[in-house]
Amino acid sequence: MHELGIVFYIIRDVKEAAREHDVEHVSAVVMNIGEVSMVVPEYLTDCWRWAADKEELLKDCELRVNTIPAVSFCDGCQQEFETVRYGKTCPHCGSPDTWLLRGNEVEIKEIIV
Amino acid sequence: MDEVKVIEIKKSVFAENEKDAADLRRELKGKGIYLLNLMSSPGSGKTTTLIRLINLLKDRLRIAVMEADIDSDVDAVKIRQETGVESIQLHTGGMCHLDAEMTRQGLDNLPLEGVDLVVLENVGNLVCPAEFDTGAVRNAMILSVPEGDDKPLKYPLMFSVCDLVVINKTDVLPYFDFDLDKCRENVRMRNPRAKVIPICARTGEGVEDLADWLLAEVRDWKQK
Helix, strand or coil, X not given: CHHHHHHHHHHHHHHHHHHHCCCCCCCEEEEEEXXXXXXXXXXXXXXXXXXXXXXXXXXXXXXXXXEECCEEEECCCCCEEXXXXXXXXXXXXXXXXXXXXXXXXXXXXXXXX | CCCCCEEEEEEECXXXXXXXXXXXXXXXXXXXXXXXXXXXXCCCXXXXXXXXXXXXXXXXXXXXXEEEECCCCHHHHHHHHHHCCEEEEEECCCCCCCCHHHHHHHHHCCCCCCCCEEEEECCCCCCHHHHCCCCCCEEEEEEEHHHCCCXXXXXXXXXXXXXXXXXXXXXXXXXXXXXXXXXXXXXXXXXXXXXEEECECCCCECXXXXXXXXXXXXXXXXXX
């Protein structure tokens, strides 16, 4: 349930952005959530509903989740592959020297006001 | 019709915590305090290990402990009773982890005058605490034999953020299908830099190796 902690971080960052832009109400927050970020989108949106409605700024504000597919890169053959499907081992050349290129994001993409 | 406006943010939600953690680390460095973040699943023997470890080190280092749990203060009381060092209980209010801000609040409630080492016993959980930098100098974790040698494969993030992996309850190795060499290999696959120290907190076996590692770490941090 670290989704609740993440929701508190989102609220803090959105409040700050709202202050900077002189915004009184936010109607949606758009998140980029990587496929292997260990965040469960359903838990995140559930926690969000509970916590966001306690804030005047975020009453009825919707949390939208964009899922970012996880892609790894192989140092052995310099090719990319799908992380969730193949794990740590490169499907092209079998090398274990691979690293995550993207798919670990937990970021606020934008807010809609 | 209301005008809709999109404000681009493009910021990791962990960015602020990482900044708080870096600030906290810098402040602790200035005060000569080494903060160790100790993580594991529930029941791996964190508190028992800590009691052994503190009793070996307390004549050489001034130590304080922060126990983080969702509820109760059994761990903090136990540490105080069995080691005599200052120990406080932090309640996370239902949350599964600590972050840098919660750690700072905990430190504010400890008498830190002259303290060399603070151990933060994080919430028992192999998933969430790995995501949040607490401001500690090092992350350490305990994996106990009954949990199985495959845990580094199942909880890759936890093993990749830890500088030290303690393998506890080695006294029950004969009763479990736990392959110590295989476990070392599984840790190495996730994190080639992690040091692995097998111990048995119940009998005290191996705890001296752990004490030596920590003592060297604390001295190094204070001198650097």
